Amino acid sequence: MFKFITGKPLWANILLGIGILLVLFFLFFQSLSWITRHDKTLAVPSVTGKSFEEAKKLLEGQGFEVEIQDTVYNDTAALLSVVKQFPNAESKVKMNRTVYLTINRDAAPDIDMPKLTGQSFRSAQITIQQLKLKLEDTIYAPYFARDLVLEQHYKGQPIKEGTKIPMGSGIVLVLGRGTGSELLEVPDLVGLNLNEAKTVLEANGFTSGTTQPEGADPNWFVYKQSPDHFTPNGNVNRIRQGQIIDLWVQAEKPVRQMVDSANAQP
Numbered sequence: 001m002f003k004f005i006t007g008k009p010l011w012a013n014i015l016l017g018i019g020i021l022l023v024l025f026f027l028f029f030q031s032l033s034w035i036t037r038h039d040k041t042l043a044v045p046s047v048t049g050k051s052f053e054e055a056k057k058l059l060e061g062q063g064f065e066v067e068i069q070d071t072v073y074n075d076t077a078a079l080l081s082v083v084k085q086f087p088n089a090e091s092k093v094k095m096n097r098t099v100y101l102t103i104n105r106d107a108a109p110d111i112d113m114p115k116l117t118g119q120s121f122r123s124a125q126i127t128i129q130q131l132k133l134k135l136e137d138t139i140y141a142p143y144f145a146r147d148l149v150l151e152q153h154y155k156g157q158p159i160k161e162g163t164k165i166p167m168g169s170g171i172v173l174v175l176g177r178g179t180g181s182e183l184l185e186v187p188d189l190v191g192l193n194l195n196e197a198k199t200v201l202e203a204n205g206f207t208s209g210t211t212q213p214e215g216a217d218p219n220w221f222v223y224k225q226s227p228d229h230f231t232p233n234g235n236v237n238r239i240r241q242g243q244i245i246d247l248w249v250q251a252e253k254p255v256r257q258m259v260d261s262a263n264a265q266p
Helices: 002-006 010-036 052-061 121-130 194-203
Strands: 041-043 065-072 082-086 092-094 098-104 110-112 134-141 149-154 164-166 170-176 183-185 207-212 221-226 238-240 244-250
Touching: 052 065, 052 082, 052 098, 121 134, 121 170, 194 207, 194 221, 194 244
Parallel strands: 065 098, 134 170, 207 244
Antiparallel strands: 041 092, 082 098, 110 164, 149 170, 183 238, 221 244
């Protein structure tokens, strides 16, 4: 072989070497598809919506590897079901390719209840959606500011901000009804205890404002209110529905003062 090579001119040896390299390159590229199984592809089956065990069995049965990529919580999907897959269904991939699955959690994670009171209804809606809670219902209560969130309830009870609740829980909002266009008579609350006065205000569509002193016993008696039941000239006072009435209370029941109706203006 050595004599054969050395017996040839240099140019012939160069051509021979180039020819051998071309043959080797040709054989390499011809065998590459066989080595990588380029022509062996499979369509990825759709496993979204199936349980993880069912999806794993189906994928592995068709020659795919399976790996959980992430877990999320979706209250509209079955627990421990596949909510996302990669590669997507019907994608053409090589044999033994790994299919990554995103699985729905087996329970709703706990989140902190946000502070919705004091917000507008629209702002509260956005917060509820962002935290993946549900607006279960709205209730209107007497208050001069319409659609202002007055209270937040969970399972029929007021709930404080920061309380842990499951994601997807239903929240009920108590909203201000706003002031109406009709003028209503201001009820006479003097002489009633605090509980009775607040009941009368609610029944007549007015808003209970501040109570002085703060933290007073609910059985104490109203001795002053603002606005008053009567105007300075002795007529019955009228305000819009939903407006605020402030109360002053004391332990002793006050002595009622009679208004001289003869001096009242028509």
